[in-house]
Amino acid sequence: MTEDKMIEVVDGQRQLKGCKRIVVKIGSSLLTANGQGLDLDAISHWAGQIADLHNAGHEIILVSSGAVAEGMVRMKLEHRPTDLPSLQACAAIGQMGLIQTWSSVLEKHQIQTAQVLLTHDDLADRRRYLNSCDALQNLIEWRVIPVINENDTVSTDEIRFGDNDTLAAMVAGQVHADLLIILTDQQGMFDSDPRSNPNAKLFHTVRALDESLFDMAGGSGKFGRGGMLTKVRAARLAAKSGCPTLIASGESENVLARLMAGEMLGTLFTTDNDRVTAHQQWLAAHLQTAGRLVIDDGAVKAIKENHRSLLPVGVKAVEGHFERGDVVECVDTQGHRVAVGRVNFSSRSADLVKGLASDKVHQVLGEARSLEMIHRNHMAIY
Secondary structure (H helix, E strand, O other): OOOOOOEEEEEEOEEEOOOOOOEEOHHHHHEEOOOEOOHHHHHHHHHHHHHHHOOOOEEEEEEEEEEEHHHHOOOOOOOOOOOOOHHHHHHHHHHHHHHHHHHHHHHOOOEEEEEEEEEEHHHOOHHHHHHHHHHHHHHOOOOOEEEEEEEEEEEOOHHHHOOHHHHHHHHHHHOOOOEEEEOOOOOOOOOOOOOOOOOEEEEEEEEOOOOHHHHOOOOOOOOOOOOHHHHHHHHHHHHHOOOOEEEOOOOOOOOOOOOHHOOOEEOOOOOOOOOOOOHHHHHHHHOOOEEEEEEEEEHHHHHHOOOOOOOHHHHEHHHHHHHOOOEEEEOOOOEEEEEEEEOOOOHHHHHHHHOOOOOHHHHHOOOOOOOEOOOHHEEEEE
């Protein structure tokens, strides 16, 4: 697909034929027998649908949940563990079964698979991010389907993706996907919770960056971690790298073929035309930052509306310990995230120059160095 080409609807059908590279995320509720381990029939059925897309020339990257649920069955646990070490152990045990199952069902369709486990750190480190990009790119060129999951055993609580929706969105940005499909147990995005409001209206198309979507998305399902809210966040993240997202029900018959044929199932989250650069996209994916800068309203306006760099004069407070070159978060005075970016000052220097006009910065630090706290090219705006 060419950049910035919006997905059109012609005669009541979405035109998705041009979407060659597709990240498909399948939620745990669609792969497990009501949370009781992997449902082989369900996975075989998904393999058939994925094989059809693969054989039609699409490049499929699969993000699959279900490791914890499978681990619970193998260890005969009745309840999902709540502490992180047990969850990690459960995921490690279940991951074996998950990959084994995908490998064997796709092999029946003469398709090779590869296991790719990623942590937030892998994507937070620029070099590792680019390395994993290259590896995925190679697999895709070899017509192998990567089966991606979070590497739960080494993820720590602060830096988990927290759910595979976020991981899928980051992967979609990483491989420059044309489309992200998130399959779930709900039909898509409604204007209110369909479980409590029978008159809730399904949206066919929304703007991914529309702020009002957050208010409409409720809590999460029983077995997975990701409710509609995380899916909306994921769609926003994918949109920042120019990738539209389709959220649809995996319970609809032959859903992938029907979606790709253009049927108006689920909700399409469209992108705006402002595809951010690869570096900004990588920055936007940072969930964990080294510190934060509280910035005044003037700076918020300059960044959001005029895409200006952040100058020391706009910084009201410096929180956390960071070095020059670390990624920090910029928040407004209410604490809402405005941007993340690579900072040009250590926290100690930043604290010395916060609130100062540019000519004063040199006097304080006494050296000729960049005057921007964060340059606009090294910043991703939320």
